[in-house]
Amino acid sequence: MSTTSALGGVVRRREDPALIQGKARYVDDIKVRGETSAAFVRSPFAHAKVLSIDTSEAEAMDGVIAIFTASDVEHMGPLAAQVAIVPRPLLNGDVVRHVGEAVAMVVATDRYVAQDAVDAIFVEYEPLEAIVDLKDAATDRLLVHDSTESNT
Amino acid sequence: MEVSLTVNGRNVSSDVEPRTLLVHLLREDLDLTGTHVGCESGYCGACTVHLDGKPVKSCTMLAVQAEGADITTIEGLANGELHAVQEGFWERHGLQCGYCTPGMIMSAAGMLAENDSPSEGEIKHGIEGNLCRCTGYHNIVKAIEYAAAKMRGDEPAEPEWEVSS
Numbered sequence: 001m002s003t004t005s006a007l008g009g010v011v012r013r014r015e016d017p018a019l020i021q022g023k024a025r026y027v028d029d030i031k032v033r034g035e036t037s038a039a040f041v042r043s044p045f046a047h048a049k050v051l052s053i054d055t056s057e058a059e060a061m062d063g064v065i066a067i068f069t070a071s072d073v074e075h076m077g078p079l080a081a082q083v084a085i086v087p088r089p090l091l092n093g094d095v096v097r098h099v100g101e102a103v104a105m106v107v108a109t110d111r112y113v114a115q116d117a118v119d120a121i122f123v124e125y126e127p128l129e130a131i132v133d134l135k136d137a138a139t140d141r142l143l144v145h146d147s148t149e150s151n152t
Numbered sequence: 153m154e155v156s157l158t159v160n161g162r163n164v165s166s167d168v169e170p171r172t173l174l175v176h177l178l179r180e181d182l183d184l185t186g187t188h189v190g191c192e193s194g195y196c197g198a199c200t201v202h203l204d205g206k207p208v209k210s211c212t213m214l215a216v217q218a219e220g221a222d223i224t225t226i227e228g229l230a231n232g233e234l235h236a237v238q239e240g241f242w243e244r245h246g247l248q249c250g251y252c253t254p255g256m257i258m259s260a261a262g263m264l265a266e267n268d269s270p271s272e273g274e275i276k277h278g279i280e281g282n283l284c285r286c287t288g289y290h291n292i293v294k295a296i297e298y299a300a301a302k303m304r305g306d307e308p309a310e311p312e313w314e315v316s317s
């Protein structure tokens with residue numbers, strides 16, 4: 001049996017009626033006038049040097065508002081949420097260190113256009129050796145970050 | 153492209169790009185934001201709706217594929233009342249943040265419409281296409297068992313946390 005007391009009984013949550021009927025409001029549900037969408041170009045390599053990024057075709061696409069690469073955002077510093085001692089850039093234009101690391105960001109009038117533009121950005125990489133094994137990483141035979149002394 | 157379908161009992165038409173996903177038609181054109189997007193790739197089930205009574209993941213369908221179809225979203229499942237599954241989730245703490253919940257409820261309602269006496273294993277199987285990152289599945293299964301009992305006209309089992317004195 002449900003009760004309204006917080007002690008000794010089951011309390012039905014007051015937020016649940018909205019959540020179970022699809023009436024809750026999450027950030028993605030909020031529409032803002034003139035809203036734009038961002039999409040990211042991400043590394044397909046676990047470890048690679050970024051040699052060049054060609055955004056010209058994407059820039060010319062209808063609905064594309066802006067394209068950012070590392071040099072455009074460098075002045076903003078590294079990612080604010082730091083989990084490691086090594087600063088992580090907002091966008092990486094140098095050496096990517098995991099699959100999915102962002103190298104460019106597109107802002108467009110809608111998400112489909114943004115995604116199309118991502119597909120029209122050409123990044124040239126020089127793949128580097130990747131360490132995919134914890135034990136191997138612990139030997140430090142290859143440093144993930146040159147600025148550190150050890151991977152551990 | 154023009155697409156016409158029925159959504160929650162209402163006839164709607166919308167002009168969409170041929171590649172528009174059904175979930176985006178629902179959320180963006182029709183403002184039915186109760187249907188969520190978790191992965192956009194068919195894994196999480198947050199986008200589950202009913203198409204002609206059967207649960208489908210609306211991120212894996214094009215809006216134009218729903219031409220002429222009858223779609224029910226979480227908003228239209230019980231039209232202001234609570235469906236037994238919705239009640240079950242509330243009563244048995246089947247949710248925390250609620251993000252996966254509309255999809256879970258639509259999958260569960262679809263399953264119970266076919267079988268109102270599922271075993272625990274059948275319930276788990278029925279929601280295996282839905283991922284929840286916070287509640288854990290235990291209470292979700294209990295919530296669906298509660299709903300099944302209600303739909304059969306039985307008294308739902310006492311909650312596990314009810315301590316008899």
Ligand code: FES
Pocket residue numbers: 188189190191192193194195196197198199200209210211212
């Ligand atoms: S958003 Fe459709 S399955 Fe995840």
Ligand code: FES
Pocket residue numbers: 246247248249250251252253283284285286287
């Ligand atoms: S209740 Fe939060 S993801 Fe399921």
